Amino acid sequence: MTLRRNLLRSLFVCLVVVFLSLTLVYNRLNFYSSGPPIPDGVNLQPSFSQENNAIDKSKDAYHLESSFKDDLHAAPLQLQSPLQSAAKQISPLSQATFIEEMQSEISRLRQRLEEMERKQASFEGHQNGAQLFPPLSSSSSSRHHQQQQGSSNNYQQYMKTKQLPYSEKKRILITGGAGFVGSHLLDRLLLDGHEVIVADNFYTGRRLNIAHWIGHPNFELLHHDIVNPLYVEVDEIYHLASPASPPHYMMNAVKTIKTNTVGTINMLGLAKRVGGRILVASTSEVYGDPTVHPQAETYWGNVNPIGPRSCYDEGKRVAEALTYAYAKQERLEVRVARIFNTYGPRMHVHDGRVVSNFISQALQGRRLSVYGEGRQTRSFQYVTDLVEGLVRLMAANYSQPVNLGNPEETRIADFARIVLDLVHGYAHIEHFPTPVDDPRRRRPDISLAKRTLHGWTPNVTLEEGLVKTIDYFRGELRLSLGQSRNSNGGRSSVET
Numbered sequence: 234m235t236l237r238r239n240l241l242r243s244l245f246v247c248l249v250v251v252f253l254s255l256t257l258v259y260n261r262l263n264f265y266s267s268g269p270p271i272p273d274g275v276n277l278q279p280s281f282s283q284e285n286n287a288i289d290k291s292k293d294a295y296h297l298e299s300s301f302k303d304d305l306h307a308a309p310l311q312l313q314s315p316l317q318s319a320a321k322q323i324s325p326l327s328q329a330t331f332i333e334e335m336q337s338e339i340s341r342l343r344q345r346l347e348e349m350e351r352k353q354a355s356f357e358g359h360q361n362g363a364q365l366f367p368p369l370s371s372s373s374s375s376r377h378h379q380q381q382q383g384s385s386n387n388y389q390q391y392m393k394t395k396q397l398p399y400s401e402k403k404r405i406l407i408t409g410g411a412g413f414v415g416s417h418l419l420d421r422l423l424l425d426g427h428e429v430i431v432a433d434n435f436y437t438g439r440r441l442n443i444a445h446w447i448g449h450p451n452f453e454l455l456h457h458d459i460v461n462p463l464y465v466e467v468d469e470i471y472h473l474a475s476p477a478s479p480p481h482y483m484m485n486a487v488k489t490i491k492t493n494t495v496g497t498i499n500m501l502g503l504a505k506r507v508g509g510r511i512l513v514a515s516t517s518e519v520y521g522d523p524t525v526h527p528q529a530e531t532y533w534g535n536v537n538p539i540g541p542r543s544c545y546d547e548g549k550r551v552a553e554a555l556t557y558a559y560a561k562q563e564r565l566e567v568r569v570a571r572i573f574n575t576y577g578p579r580m581h582v583h584d585g586r587v588v589s590n591f592i593s594q595a596l597q598g599r600r601l602s603v604y605g606e607g608r609q610t611r612s613f614q615y616v617t618d619l620v621e622g623l624v625r626l627m628a629a630n631y632s633q634p635v636n637l638g639n640p641e642e643t644r645i646a647d648f649a650r651i652v653l654d655l656v657h658g659y660a661h662i663e664h665f666p667t668p669v670d671d672p673r674r675r676r677p678d679i680s681l682a683k684r685t686l687h688g689w690t691p692n693v694t695l696e697e698g699l700v701k702t703i704d705y706f707r708g709e710l711r712l713s714l715g716q717s718r719n720s721n722g723g724r725s726s727v728e729t
């Protein structure tokens with residue numbers, strides 16, 4: 234009896250042991266197939282959704298360049314691969330190591346997300362900084378969207394323009410209105426209450442320069458090359474279309490000549506047909522490498538007709554000749570502005586002119602490229618002073634050429650030091666060979682402008698103007714360098 238009881242007890246113990254072993258084996262198998270439980274406090278979901286929010290936000294910021302976009306879109310993939318590799322290694326890892334690894338991965342992703350948000354914020358800051366007329370609506374991205382759509386239901390987003398009586402309101406054409414000078418003139422004429430048509434082929438101009446007016450009822454943009462005839466009904470024409478920086482106008486010399494000759498004939502023909510007044514943008518380059526200093530309008534100039542600059546210099550001289558031929562023969566009302574070196578926001582950062590080169594080099598901590606010894610001189614005029622001069626000249630009762638420039642003359646080597654001081658740059662100067670036919674001295678005599686344009690004179694000092702221009706360039710470079718840094722991992726002083 235006792236023996237039987239002992240046997241039964243042993244059998245029961247064996248069964249319990251077998252059951253427990255089976256349960257353990259089952260749990261182990263289950264563990265390997267479904268992975269370990271994620272402990273409290275380790276939540277992967279928010280990281281994913283924050284990344285996705287960042288991606289959605291990035292879609293709104295229409296002009297983030299591809300490198301930034303790629304970063305954003307690559308983020309979920311970046312999350313996936315460490316997860317997959319961690320999962321593969323799960324069997325040899327202890328649960329604690331796995332959790333630690335996940336936590337460090339999550340914190341890495343959070344840092345990445347913060348970095349992306351910082352970039353986006355700085356980008357949006359740049360956009361607003363670059364706007365000479367800050368947006369009145371809350372979101373820069375939606376504003377851009379509305380402008381791209383040309384929505385006419387959102388006039389409150391534009392700067393307030395004057396309401397002129399019909400008798401005073403003019404319809405004005407600006408050729409080259411998407412360029413540096415043209416876009417500032419556009420701002421001025423629209424704010425004064427006029428209707429403005431811009432005709433531009435975007436050779437050197439940018440849609441961004443005029444994007445803040447797209448959709449406004451007083452503004453119209455024509456993508457048009459003035460080498461072809463243009464038929465519009467206007468009262469006045471500011472004829473500015475022509476590349477202006479030496480590297481730009483030399484890039485396609487034949488086209489530069491065509492724009493300044495055929496294009497000018499087309500615009501003079503248009504003025505003749507509509508019976509309107511035309512102002513032609515000429516240049517101090519008509520004086521060439523001057524032998525008279527300072528240059529008055531009576532000086533005939535010293536131009537090499539076959540040198541590398543002649544496409545522009547002679548092109549403008551022909552444009553002047555055509556203008557006065559039309560004035561005499563067709564009784565056209567004409568104005569000619571001989572514009573001296575002008576600078577300011579919306580200059581093309583890479584136009585190769587001395588102002589753009591020095592500022593962008595200084596901001597990037599690169600050496601400033603002084604051509605020759607830097608003894609050659611220029612006189613730099615801020616763009617708003619020029620615009621004031623152009624508007625006054627158009628209205629003036631004077632049809633001969635008028636110099637518009639700032640008579641403060643600066644040696645290029647000194648100019649480099651002024652820019653370095655303003656940027657607080659640590660960069661140095663590097664000398665390069667002097668370009669062929671580079672004018673050695675240039676300074677306008679503006680006494681005629683003062684007399685005929687009701688006392689017009691430049692108001693903005695070189696330092697004031699440069700501070701504004703440097704600010705603009707800083708924004709432009711931060712955007713473009715931010716993008717290239719993403720692709721090459723480099724760093725730049727513009728970030729600071």
Ligand code: NAD
Binds near residue numbers: 415433458473573575
């Ligand atoms: P810019 O290159 O910024 O602007 C010129 C504009 O003309 C651009 O928008 C360009 O796309 C457009 N354009 C060029 N060819 C065209 C064509 N065939 N059809 C239609 N559009 C065309 O130059 P900017 O500095 O604004 O100069 C404007 C005018 O002032 C030019 O005529 C230039 O010769 C004159 N100017 C400028 C300076 C200066 O220092 N900025 C000095 C002297 C004269």
Ligand code: UDP
Binds near residue numbers: 479591604668
């Ligand atoms: N220049 C220079 N370094 C540059 C660009 C220009 O020293 O990186 C000089 C150029 O040789 C000229 C002057 O600066 O003497 C003005 O050149 P820019 O191209 O701005 O216009 P320009 O007045 O010659 O049409």
